[in-house]
Amino acid sequence: MADSGSSTATLRLTIGDLKIAHPITVPNAAVPARDIVPALQGLVNAAVTAAESGQAISCRKGCGACCRQLVPVSRTEGERLLDLVEAMPKERRREIRRRFAAAEAVLAPAGFDKRTGKTDRELSTTYFALGVACPFLEEESCSIHEERPLICREYLVTSPPELCAGPLQEGVTPVAVPKISLAARKLQDEKDEWFPLALLMMWGRSRPKGGTRRTGPEWVQRFLKGVAG
Numbered sequence: 001m002a003d004s005g006s007s008t009a010t011l012r013l014t015i016g017d018l019k020i021a022h023p024i025t026v027p028n029a030a031v032p033a034r035d036i037v038p039a040l041q042g043l044v045n046a047a048v049t050a051a052e053s054g055q056a057i058s059c060r061k062g063c064g065a066c067c068r069q070l071v072p073v074s075r076t077e078g079e080r081l082l083d084l085v086e087a088m089p090k091e092r093r094r095e096i097r098r099r100f101a102a103a104e105a106v107l108a109p110a111g112f113d114k115r116t117g118k119t120d121r122e123l124s125t126t127y128f129a130l131g132v133a134c135p136f137l138e139e140e141s142c143s144i145h146e147e148r149p150l151i152c153r154e155y156l157v158t159s160p161p162e163l164c165a166g167p168l169q170e171g172v173t174p175v176a177v178p179k180i181s182l183a184a185r186k187l188q189d190e191k192d193e194w195f196p197l198a199l200l201m202m203w204g205r206s207r208p209k210g211g212t213r214r215t216g217p218e219w220v221q222r223f224l225k226g227v228a229g
């Protein structure tokens, strides 16, 4: 279905045993990739709902143990999150920026600005050991819940919440959610790039400018290609 400004279609995906049917609406105009993030959020939400069906999820508001993990974010989502921070009221923006600066003061000297020579496992273990809370975490809850990154949506556990605070997360049982968020890293023309969410402001200072504009349906096709690949 299409009007002059947007197109709506029901996406039907089969990923392993999961079948997902979800309507998405995207702009018809040529836009930057960040403009289709809301559609991708809905798609990831639908995949998570299908994956968690019938399981006893332990995650609750007020438990933010997983928000001290390394959260990899793509350029596409990074640009949207920067816009989100810029749109905040001045005092709030200042506080969020202060938290990002504090996180950066720990993470950059620890090598997370470059992340070379380490496996993903080493990076995630080292990161968690530093105990850096996500700058968006408030009173152990996500302060940008509706806008949280795709990968945050995909992390749910059925094991006791206290296990998530362990240094190696031993005994933690994540729900087997298909990680379709990874396809967001392949939307842009450059190679599969990501950065830790807590370094959003650092990344923002040197991020690539410009970027390709595509119509919403073209971005969705590209995303689905990334999911399939």
Ligand code: SF4
Binding pocket: 066, 067, 068, 071, 134, 135, 136, 137, 138, 141, 142, 143, 144, 145, 148, 149, 152
């Ligand atoms: S964005 Fe929200 S859910 Fe994701 S790590 Fe930060 S506080 Fe947690």
